[in-house]
Amino acid sequence: xxxxxxxxxxxKSEFTVSSMMHSMLAALLALLVIxxxxxxxxxxxxxxxxxxxxxxxxxxxxxxxxxxxxxxxASVLVTGLMVPMLLPLNTPLWLPCTASAFAVLVALxxxxxxxxxxxxxxxxxxxxxxxxxxxxxxxxxxxxxxxxFPAFGAGVFHVAQxxxxxxxxxxxxxxxxxxxxxxxxxxPLGSTLILVIGAxxxxxxxxxxxxxxxxxxxxxxxxxIAAAFPRILCSPLTSVKYEIMSGSxxxxxxxMVTDPVTSPRTFPGRCLYGAFAGAxxxxxxxxxxxxxxxxxxxxVANAAAPVIDSAVFRLRGWxxxxx
Amino acid sequence: xxxxxLLLRGAVQIFLNGMLFRNPxxxxxxxxxxxxxxxxxxxxxxxxxxxxLALSLPSSLVLCLLGMLVPRWFxxxxxxxxxxxxYVPAGRLAxxxxxxxxxxxxxxxxxxxxxxxLFSRAEEYAPEHVAVAVAADSLGCSAGFALVAFLAALxxxxxxxxxxxxxxxxxxxxxxxxLPFAGFLLLGFLAAFLQWGNRLRARHHxxxxxxxxx
Amino acid sequence: xxxxxxxxxxxxxxxxxxxxxxGAGFSRALRCAQRPDTVGIYALLxxxxxxLSMFAGVWLDPLLPVSGNAxxxxxxxxxxxxxxxxxxxxxLLRIVLPAxxxxxxxxxxxxxxxxxxxxxxxxxxxSFSLDPVQAAGYALGTGAAFYLASVVxxxxxxxxxxxxxxxxxxxxxxxxxxxxxxxxxxxxxxGGRVF
Numbered sequence: 153x154x155x156x157x158x159x160x161x162x163x164k165s166e167f168t169v170s171s172m173m174h175s176m177l178a179a180l181l182a183l184l185v186i187x188x189x190x191x192x193x194x195x196x197x198x199x200x201x202x203x204x205x206x207x208x209x210x211x212x213x214x215x216x217x218x219x220x221x222x223x224x225x226a227s228v229l230v231t232g233l234m235v236p237m238l239l240p241l242n243t244p245l246w247l248p249c250t251a252s253a254f255a256v257l258v259a260l261x262x263x264x265x266x267x268x269x270x271x272x273x274x275x276x277x278x279x280x281x282x283x284x285x286x287x288x289x290x291x292x293x294x295x296x297x298x299x300x301f302p303a304f305g306a307g308v309f310h311v312a313q314x315x316x317x318x319x320x321x322x323x324x325x326x327x328x329x330x331x332x333x334x335x336x337x338x339x340p341l342g343s344t345l346i347l348v349i350g351a352x353x354x355x356x357x358x359x360x361x362x363x364x365x366x367x368x369x370x371x372x373x374x375x376x377i378a379a380a381f382p383r384i385l386c387s388p389l390t391s392v393k394y395e396i397m398s399g400s401x402x403x404x405x406x407x408m409v410t411d412p413v414t415s416p417r418t419f420p421g422r423c424l425y426g427a428f429a430g431a432x433x434x435x436x437x438x439x440x441x442x443x444x445x446x447x448x449x450x451x452v453a454n455a456a457a458p459v460i461d462s463a464v465f466r467l468r469g470w471x472x473x474x475x
Numbered sequence: 476x477x478x479x480x481l482l483l484r485g486a487v488q489i490f491l492n493g494m495l496f497r498n499p500x501x502x503x504x505x506x507x508x509x510x511x512x513x514x515x516x517x518x519x520x521x522x523x524x525x526x527x528l529a530l531s532l533p534s535s536l537v538l539c540l541l542g543m544l545v546p547r548w549f550x551x552x553x554x555x556x557x558x559x560x561x562y563v564p565a566g567r568l569a570x571x572x573x574x575x576x577x578x579x580x581x582x583x584x585x586x587x588x589x590x591x592x593l594f595s596r597a598e599e600y601a602p603e604h605v606a607v608a609v610a611a612d613s614l615g616c617s618a619g620f621a622l623v624a625f626l627a628a629l630x631x632x633x634x635x636x637x638x639x640x641x642x643x644x645x646x647x648x649x650x651x652x653x654l655p656f657a658g659f660l661l662l663g664f665l666a667a668f669l670q671w672g673n674r675l676r677a678r679h680h681x682x683x684x685x686x687x688x689x
Numbered sequence: 690x691x692x693x694x695x696x697x698x699x700x701x702x703x704x705x706x707x708x709x710x711x712g713a714g715f716s717r718a719l720r721c722a723q724r725p726d727t728v729g730i731y732a733l734l735x736x737x738x739x740x741l742s743m744f745a746g747v748w749l750d751p752l753l754p755v756s757g758n759a760x761x762x763x764x765x766x767x768x769x770x771x772x773x774x775x776x777x778x779x780x781l782l783r784i785v786l787p788a789x790x791x792x793x794x795x796x797x798x799x800x801x802x803x804x805x806x807x808x809x810x811x812x813x814x815x816s817f818s819l820d821p822v823q824a825a826g827y828a829l830g831t832g833a834a835f836y837l838a839s840v841v842x843x844x845x846x847x848x849x850x851x852x853x854x855x856x857x858x859x860x861x862x863x864x865x866x867x868x869x870x871x872x873x874x875x876x877x878x879x880g881g882r883v884f
Contacts, residue, residue, distance in 0.1 A: 217855050244758070251825050258866065258869075258870070260865055262854070262855065262858045262862070262863060263848065263851075263854060263858070263863060263866075264851050264852075264854040264855075267853075268848070268851050268854065270845060270867060271870050276873070279873055279874060279877060280873060282748075282877070283873065283876055283877070283880075286880070304819030338877060365803030436701065436878065438704065439704050440704075440877050440878050440880070441877065441878065441879055441880025441881070442877060445877055448875075448878075449874075451870060451871065451873070451874035452871070452874045452875070455841050455845070455871050455874075456841065458841075458844035458845070459844055461842060462844060
């Protein structure tokens, strides 16, 4: 009998890889409903352009390799849909397309495609465009002012500082933490809808598309550091509320850090990984160059995941290192 | 005469291996730092290439002469000392040919003394091969290093908007191409391209041998 | 004093990481990663030589010219000191260690002593204006960063050889891409050039 090492994600019970990807897609699409209701077709066009770019890049790469498409196309749709959620709505369309192209052509396909990628492709794509065009990536429109976004072309809007940027400068945001729950503040497209993200998280955990322990440890570590080392003069609880709800921290904790391919295989491993990613996110917020560091932190955590797995295996007395 | 022809053919093969088929950067994963950190414009690439050639060739030839005379354990120290000695004239040559290049390179110029390509070729290859082979190897590695440096510099210059391509008019220039990560990503794709080329070449070579067999 | 040392060491591992943010020393880290059983000793030796190199910078820097043609001599002097450090360490280890231990460590000594991470120390000391305590912290932090990089890469090498990968990318090209993406992550600390 020949035993072969299968690629992650490793799924047991009634869930399948396909059902996980579909749950993820449904959750991401749910995040588009409110922006479309407020701003028209532009959010859909941005998401569509990003998804199309990701798909095209994948198909081209596979054709170049002499291979056809496969069932795991849904994973590329997830990557394509995740990228614009981490970018402002007011960016030109080529920006999420560039991020998606990078995600597929550099972080996904060269490593063997879905299941073999060591890094979260969406995080890699967004990190890349953040470094190349930081002014565009971290410039947000003010939702409290009139704004219009045509489906294609540049929009008309006022620019405002996001709570994450204000925290980075060491000041307290004007918006109250409770008001942030409604999502009416400057920030990335899909990362400001706090309540929707929470609901999506519950959906993903119940359908098995994500592991709750990773998210909880991520948020726990971030909250602990925010409480112990607040960036602004306020109570620990206020600091925690601002840090969790600003930027893309919550979005990453629900959608990205739970990626079954790049996260560890064991329960204690996932807890450690989540905590490490949360701590790294806060480290990037404190010491990084940009107001948001969740994507960068996630990439570092992805690199640490096999090391964490290996350490857990060794502690349990299992043979061999991570494959 | 026949011996000289064989020696020349061998030297040409060694040169081509160093420059392309066994490029020390793309196949050996050596000497990546100067390319990743500094080869983001053509002036830097030129300066790095001049420095590499001016350090590598004399160092390798000296080690070819002296390498077997010193204890094996002392060779790394000798390589470093010889390379350090040749760095001053190499730096002056680079500054003469490309004014201001050495100071523009900063720390990267000084670290060329311990470049891993130079070190491995001078320490392992040079003492155990004849001078012609050593010279061919050094020239080939220098050409290979220069090729990769210029390719990387060209792509990164376009990315930074310092060189504009006619078909990309209006595309906004990015930044961050001068950061090491951009160099590594480019090196990864160049290495993949060379690996693909080498595999194709090996396949054709095997096919040719198979056809010749009775 | 200890706090300053510790903070600089953390900076050397994080925001001012010479390997990931600066791109130095990856050729050595990759080779170290290919032999996971020697990672610990290799990293220890690198730490030792970075400390020696850093203190050579502390003592010699005020005596050496910085700019112009005379400034070229500076780099040569630091390299000569590194060569002397290697030779002295080799002789000391030969005297102190038993033959079996020396056999294991001797092949790692030269690569650990002669690399861009070690020789970059005097330049960084000047660039960051580090005092002796901070310099020691930075050297120790760089050694730790080298260890972490080698451990991470040793696990990454298996990922970069999987059968689903395009053959053109299998092995070294994928490893270099892996390095690039990780370096990109650390670039989020600095945002621009640090070194």
